Amino acid sequence: xxxxxxxxxxxxxxxxxxxxxxxxxxxxxxxxxxxxxxxxxxxxxxxxxxxxxxxxxxxxxxxxxxxxxxxxxxxxxxxxxxxxxxxxxxxxxxxxxxxxxxxxxxxxxxxxxxxxxxxxxxxxxxxxxxxxxxxxxxxxxxxxxxxxxxxxxxxxxxxxxxxxxxxxxxxxxxxxxxxxxxxxxxxxxxxxxxxxxxxxxxxxxxxxxxxxxxxxxxxxxxxxxxxxxxxxxxxxxxxxxxxxxxxxxxxxxxxxxxxxxxxxxxxxxxxxxxxxxxxxxxxxxxxxxxxxxxxxxxxxxxxxxxxxxxxxxxxxxxxxxxxxxxxxxxxxxxxxxxxxxx
Ligand code: UFG
Numbered sequence: 001x002x003x004x005x006x007x008x009x010x011x012x013x014x015x016x017x018x019x020x021x022x023x024x025x026x027x028x029x030x031x032x033x034x035x036x037x038x039x040x041x042x043x044x045x046x047x048x049x050x051x052x053x054x055x056x057x058x059x060x061x062x063x064x065x066x067x068x069x070x071x072x073x074x075x076x077x078x079x080x081x082x083x084x085x086x087x088x089x090x091x092x093x094x095x096x097x098x099x100x101x102x103x104x105x106x107x108x109x110x111x112x113x114x115x116x117x118x119x120x121x122x123x124x125x126x127x128x129x130x131x132x133x134x135x136x137x138x139x140x141x142x143x144x145x146x147x148x149x150x151x152x153x154x155x156x157x158x159x160x161x162x163x164x165x166x167x168x169x170x171x172x173x174x175x176x177x178x179x180x181x182x183x184x185x186x187x188x189x190x191x192x193x194x195x196x197x198x199x200x201x202x203x204x205x206x207x208x209x210x211x212x213x214x215x216x217x218x219x220x221x222x223x224x225x226x227x228x229x230x231x232x233x234x235x236x237x238x239x240x241x242x243x244x245x246x247x248x249x250x251x252x253x254x255x256x257x258x259x260x261x262x263x264x265x266x267x268x269x270x271x272x273x274x275x276x277x278x279x280x281x282x283x284x285x286x287x288x289x290x291x292x293x294x295x296x297x298x299x300x301x302x303x304x305x306x307x308x309x310x311x312x313x314x315x316x317x318x319x320x321x322x323x324x325x326x327x328x329x330x331x332x333x334x335x336x337x338x339x340x341x342x
């Protein structure tokens with residue numbers, strides 16, 4: 001029988017792409033999402049891509065009774081991929097308690113339910129934000145974590161610690177944290193992608209919305225960093241490549257290949273691009289105009305980070321495959337599809 005995977009936050013950006021990859025590998029997917037930052041129509045588009053409509057339950061995983069009721073209704077879950085969380089850095093500074101309660105509460109509820117309902121495996125969405133501004137680049141999994149720059153970033157570090165400590169206390173629970181670098185792009189079908197509510201915080205949605213005429217101008221935050229062109233450097237990973245890393249992590253746990261019951265991996269490409277390089281590549285690949293201006297640095301931004309992916313590549317047998325160009329083309333194809341542009 002097909003293995004059944006609970007994907008929390010499965011109608012969100014990375015979640016929806018992961019659901020597609022899981023279904024295409026023959027997994028039976030159940031989504032839980034409270035739709036606080038995504039739309040139910042995503043299910044239609046997942047179905048258009050894979051031909052399978054995933055089971056869907058709408059509730060908030062920080063509510064313990066509802067989480068219990070879910071596992072009673074679905075007694076055959078084999079593994080969990082836990083995406084559901086608040087993720088806006090700026091908002092987390094304004095509403096820290098909401099971020100701590102939601103992000104840590106839902107993780108702890110799931111861990112308790114894993115023990116109670118005998119669900120042995122979980123993949124958790126972590127972030128390269130746990131490294132802060134590293135002293136040495138690129139960052140390996142051995143690179144020390146640094147003090148978080150925001151309550152949001154702190155929830156990722158604390159959630160990692162919660163998993164580490166719980167796994168140490170309970171041999172029957174296995175967790176893998178994936179530390180994402182900067183996920184961008186969309187599914188090649190242009191049927192699913194990133195759909196931020198309101199003004200986008202992240203670079204690529206802001207670029208695509210500006211190119212589509214929804215925003216007047218992109219602000220590039222700072223050109224006085226210690227980088228070749230003065231703009232900040234990140235490791236941009238295609239969201240489909242990232243989704244595939246989750247399937248590989250699930251396979252690793254289900255086939256008993258984990259080396260410990262708590263593991264963590266960098267998930268990036270291994271290459272850094274500056275904001276200016278990315279903007280220029282977007283214009284060139286998509287043959288569009290894009291208004292931009294240089295403004296002051298954004299508070300809390302780090303100067304540069306990119307991943308050393310050697311450990312993950314070797315251990316997981318996974319590697320990011322898509323080029324930056326095809327990823328930026330996919331982001332634009334998605335935006336055009338959403339806006340009904342040719
Ligand atoms: N940027 C701009 N203009 C914009 C938006 C972003 O110049 O309108 C720049 C940022 O200053 C940064 C780069 O583009 O240099 C990437 O910014 P994003 O907001 O897309 O991504 P971040 O690297 O800031 O965010 C990532 C993760 C978060 C994490 C954060 C911690 O997406 O989950 O790092 O710093 F919390």
